[in-house]
Amino acid sequence: MTTILHISSSARTEGSVSRQLTRRLIDRFPEGSTVIERDLAVGVPQLTDVHIAAGFTPAEDRTDEQNELLAVGAEFIDELRRADVVVIGAPIYNFGPPAELKAWVDHVSRSGVTFRVDDSGFHGLLGDRSTYVVYASGGVPAGSEADFVTPWIKTALGLLGIESVEVVAADALTVDDQALAVAEQKVDSLVLQ
Ligand SMILES: Cc1cc2nc3c(=O)[nH]c(=O)nc-3n(C[C@H](O)[C@H](O)[C@H](O)COP(=O)(O)O)c2cc1C
Numbered sequence: 001m002t003t004i005l006h007i008s009s010s011a012r013t014e015g016s017v018s019r020q021l022t023r024r025l026i027d028r029f030p031e032g033s034t035v036i037e038r039d040l041a042v043g044v045p046q047l048t049d050v051h052i053a054a055g056f057t058p059a060e061d062r063t064d065e066q067n068e069l070l071a072v073g074a075e076f077i078d079e080l081r082r083a084d085v086v087v088i089g090a091p092i093y094n095f096g097p098p099a100e101l102k103a104w105v106d107h108v109s110r111s112g113v114t115f116r117v118d119d120s121g122f123h124g125l126l127g128d129r130s131t132y133v134v135y136a137s138g139g140v141p142a143g144s145e146a147d148f149v150t151p152w153i154k155t156a157l158g159l160l161g162i163e164s165v166e167v168v169a170a171d172a173l174t175v176d177d178q179a180l181a182v183a184e185q186k187v188d189s190l191v192l193q
Contacts, residue, residue, distance in 0.1 A: 002033040005083035009040045009101035010091050010136070017170050017180060018089030018136040025087055025132055025168070025187045036079050040100035045072055047106050055110060073107035077114060077126075085192075086131040086162070092140055092149045105156045114160045124161020130193040131157060131165045134183075142169035166190065 004026055010016040026035060045051075054066030062070070080086065090097055108114055116123050133153055140146045154165050168190070170183035 002029055002084050003036065003082055004029060004033055004085045004087060005036045005038060005079050007038045007040060007086065007088045007101075007104065009089055009098045009104070011041050011093075011098060013041065016089070016091075016136075017173060017183075018091050018134045021134045021136075021168060021170055021183055021187055022087050022089045022132075024184065025134070025190070028188070028190070028192060029085070036083065038076070038079060038104075040098070040104055044100045044103040044107070045069070046099075046103055073110060076104060076108050077110065080108060080114075080126060080160070084129055086129060088131065088133045088153065090133050090135050090149055090153055092135070092137040092147070095140070095146060095148055097149050097152065101153075105153075109156065109159060122159055124159060126160040126162060128161055128163050131162050132168060132190070133165060134168045134187075135171060136173065137169075137171045138174040139172055142167060142171045147171075164193070 006022060006026055008019055008022065010018045012019070048069070050065060051069040054062055054070050057066060088101075090101060093099075096102065111117065114125050116125060133150065135142050135147075135150050137147075142150055150167050157163075157165055168183055168186050170180055173179045
């Protein structure tokens with residue numbers, strides 16, 4: 001059976017378009033699929049000096065504090081590894097992603113764990129998997145010059161080896177009263193892999 005990792009990052013728990021659409025998308029998977037719920041809006045610790053140093057300290061030399069700080073990312077990475085499919089709700093907040101989604105990327109991007117670097121460049125270590133990103137915006141069209149969210153999330157996932165990323169855009173919601181209906185249709189017509 002399929003295991004789906006559902007990542008929510010809208011601060012809104014009521015009336016969130018990205019939450020509504022990611023739920024709609026997940027409901028299209030066969031009954032009995034396992035869904036791992038990861039709601040980042042409850043808070044994600046930001047990286048600190050100690051945390052970054054911990055990542056570069058050999059496992060056997062880490063302090064308890066360092067291990068505790070790395071455990072957050074270790075759990076996020078484990079969820080990604082278990083997932084056949086990843087579904088991410090990604091609203092735009094002030095031209096970027098919500099801070100919690102950025103922090104999640106900071107936690108899962110671990111040199112030597114989820115990617116490695118050599119003379120030929122960066123190599124993702126997670127392996128590809130089907131990923132759906134639901135982008136929601138009040139005004140900024142997906143793919144426009146001011147959309148830094150969708151290219152950013154694709155690049156960040158690409159670092160880990162996740163290349164199969166499909167974006168569903170519920171964009172310009174405050175100026176286009178058809179935008180939500182169009183996004184719902186897109187969700188309903190996706191060929192799920
Ligand atoms: C704090 C905040 C910042 C926002 N910044 C932008 C923005 O820079 N550009 C934009 O087009 N919409 C912006 N919006 C509108 C949201 O992207 C839009 O309401 C979207 O639907 C939010 O996702 P949600 O419905 O899942 O909560 C912002 C909304 C909030 C709450």
